[in-house]
Amino acid sequence: MNSIDRLLRPSLRGRRPYGAPQLDVSVRLNTNENSYPLPQPVADAVVRAVAEAVPHLNRYPDRDAVELRTELADYLGHDLTIDQVWAANGSNEILQQLLQAFGGPGRVALGFTPSYSMHPILAAATGTDWRDGGRDEDFTVTAEHVVAQIERHKPDVVFLCSPNNPTGTALDPAVVTAAVEHGDALVVVDEAYAEFARAGTVGALELLPGRLRLVVTRTMSKAFGLAGARLGYLAADPQVVDAVQLVRLPYHLSTLTQVTAVAALRHRKALLANVTVIRHERDRLVRELSDLGLLVAPSDANFVLFGGLADSAAVWQSLVDRGVLIRDVGIDGWLRVTAGTPGENDAFLSALATVLKSA
Numbered sequence: 424m425n426s427i428d429r430l431l432r433p434s435l436r437g438r439r440p441y442g443a444p445q446l447d448v449s450v451r452l453n454t455n456e457n458s459y460p461l462p463q464p465v466a467d468a469v470v471r472a473v474a475e476a477v478p479h480l481n482r483y484p485d486r487d488a489v490e491l492r493t494e495l496a497d498y499l500g501h502d503l504t505i506d507q508v509w510a511a512n513g514s515n516e517i518l519q520q521l522l523q524a525f526g527g528p529g530r531v532a533l534g535f536t537p538s539y540s541m542h543p544i545l546a547a548a549t550g551t552d553w554r555d556g557g558r559d560e561d562f563t564v565t566a567e568h569v570v571a572q573i574e575r576h577k578p579d580v581v582f583l584c585s586p587n588n589p590t591g592t593a594l595d596p597a598v599v600t601a602a603v604e605h606g607d608a609l610v611v612v613d614e615a616y617a618e619f620a621r622a623g624t625v626g627a628l629e630l631l632p633g634r635l636r637l638v639v640t641r642t643m644s645k646a647f648g649l650a651g652a653r654l655g656y657l658a659a660d661p662q663v664v665d666a667v668q669l670v671r672l673p674y675h676l677s678t679l680t681q682v683t684a685v686a687a688l689r690h691r692k693a694l695l696a697n698v699t700v701i702r703h704e705r706d707r708l709v710r711e712l713s714d715l716g717l718l719v720a721p722s723d724a725n726f727v728l729f730g731g732l733a734d735s736a737a738v739w740q741s742l743v744d745r746g747v748l749i750r751d752v753g754i755d756g757w758l759r760v761t762a763g764t765p766g767e768n769d770a771f772l773s774a775l776a777t778v779l780k781s782a
């Protein structure tokens with residue numbers, strides 16, 4: 424074997440890196456980003472904050488990101504305090520730190536796929552054994568199912584995702600509490616899309632008090648429209664926050680990231696104003712995709728999974744050929760589209776209608 428594979432950890436051999444195609448097309452609705460650029464006043468505030476910070480880049484950043492964590496705790500509400508909040512470069516890094524601290528060789532992580540594809544990838548990268556509990560045909564998971572899978576696999580870490588990527592479905596809080604109450608795992612609820620949930624959907628932050636083994640992860644990449652800044656965070660018991668300090672790299676969060684996120688959080692009203700528009704557009708996509716005769720998973724997120732396609736790979740390619748990039752998430756017959764601006768969604772819907780007619 425004349426390749427570097429020989430030296431690679433056996434569990435990584437033959438694997439492919441995570442990566443949605445980044446194609447140069449006019450309508451990009453494939454990575455659940457926020458299609459709206461930062462409003463100018465917010466962009467100006469970020470630029471001012473960065474300009475003030477730049478002369479001091481000779482110094483390392485605040486290792487504990489105190490100002491940022493204070494702002495994040497304030498944003499989350501629920502009486503959370505800085506010692507219950509931790510931040511990193513995207514929620515991907517948060518998830519990685521959790522697995523570094525609570526997973527690892529000889530340990531088991533349980534998830535319920537189809538779900539966020541980075542969960543098993545991060546498990547592999549941290550040497551954590553991955554088990555898949557699966558989902559019902561309609562992509563839901565019940566408390567009974569989760570408990571049965573926990574009893575079967577005896578995980579050290581359980582990944583729940585609500586609203587779930589790629590299906591869009593939010594979890595009943597009873598599923599989260601059942602997961603915490605059965606077994607002895609750290610239960611991580613990945614809430615990257617929480618802000619897009621429909622009215623009446625209850626998130627996991629409310630469940631935190633008194634639950635030492637519950638962690639909620641969030642991100643500024645989606646609702647805040649700051650995917651390029653890379654800022655994710657968690658809320659949990661202070662002991663969990665202390666535990667991730669054991670694995671985080673010193674000064675992992677650059678000064679520029681910290682000041683950008685703080686400025687954005689201080690302008691959150693303006694930044695989050697687009698969430699309402701995106702929710703409406705998401706509901707419109709659900710309606711119009713149903714009107715096209717397709718199967719549509721109910722969505723609490725900024726994307727919609729739709730199915731009933733005879734050849735989903737061919738539909739995906741035909742859309743790319745028409746300048747519209749959406750996501751083939753590897754579920755046969757289904758594709759996922761991000762809710763973009765009204766214009767982007769119109770372009771997608773009309774391209775899809777044409778493609779389906781000619782199929």
Ligand code: PMP
Nearest residue numbers: 513514515539588615642644655
């Ligand atoms: N969790 C879920 C469910 C996601 O879909 C994503 C992004 N696609 C992430 C976490 C990671 O986001 P980020 O690292 O940008 O915070």
